[in-house]
Amino acid sequence: MTADDVLSVLALFRRAGVDVWIGGGWGIDALVGEQTRDHEDLDVMHRQDQEAALVAVLSAAGFVETLDWRPVRFVVTAPDGRQIDLHPLVFADDGSAVQASPDPQHPFAYPAPCFVTGTVQDMPVPCLSAEQQVYFHQGYEPRQRDLHDMAQLRRVFGTATQF
Numbered sequence: 001m002t003a004d005d006v007l008s009v010l011a012l013f014r015r016a017g018v019d020v021w022i023g024g025g026w027g028i029d030a031l032v033g034e035q036t037r038d039h040e041d042l043d044v045m046h047r048q049d050q051e052a053a054l055v056a057v058l059s060a061a062g063f064v065e066t067l068d069w070r071p072v073r074f075v076v077t078a079p080d081g082r083q084i085d086l087h088p089l090v091f092a093d094d095g096s097a098v099q100a101s102p103d104p105q106h107p108f109a110y111p112a113p114c115f116v117t118g119t120v121q122d123m124p125v126p127c128l129s130a131e132q133q134v135y136f137h138q139g140y141e142p143r144q145r146d147l148h149d150m151a152q153l154r155r156v157f158g159t160a161t162q163f
Helices: 003-016 024-032 048-060 130-136 144-157
Strands: 020-023 041-047 064-069 073-077 083-091 097-099 108-110 115-120 123-128
Touching (some): 048 083
Antiparallel strands (some): 073 083
C-alpha cells in the first residue's frame, strides 16, 4: 500500500461522507509526517453506523471482502493485492468510541482525544494519536515492523513504549 493508495482510499471515503481514521503503520507514519517503511495494508477505523456506505464505496472501487471477523474487524482486498483492514467503532456522545474485541467483556477503548490529524505526503489525514497507537502495540510478541513503528514514536514524540 503506497502513500498515493492511502490518499486515494481516503478521498473515496471523504467523497462518500464516511468518517475514518488510519491506524497501524500508516497511522504512525502519518503522525511522524513521513513514510518510514513499506506497508502491506492500511488499517482503517470507521463508524460502525456508516459501514454500509464504506463497503459500497470500496466495492465500487474493486475491493472484495477476504476476511470477516466482525464485529472485531474485516479485511477487503483489491485485485492488485492492496488490502484494507477495517475496524468498526461505536461512538458515544462524548466523542469516545469502543471496538469489539475477541473478549466481549473487554472492548477496545478509544478516548475522544485519540482522534487526531497527521499527514501523508503533506496532506492532512485523520489518524489515531501516538498514545492510542502505543495502547494497541502491547500484550503481544512484537514483529520487526512493530519495533520499528514504536521506535518512530519514541524518536519523534518521546513517547514511552512497551518495546
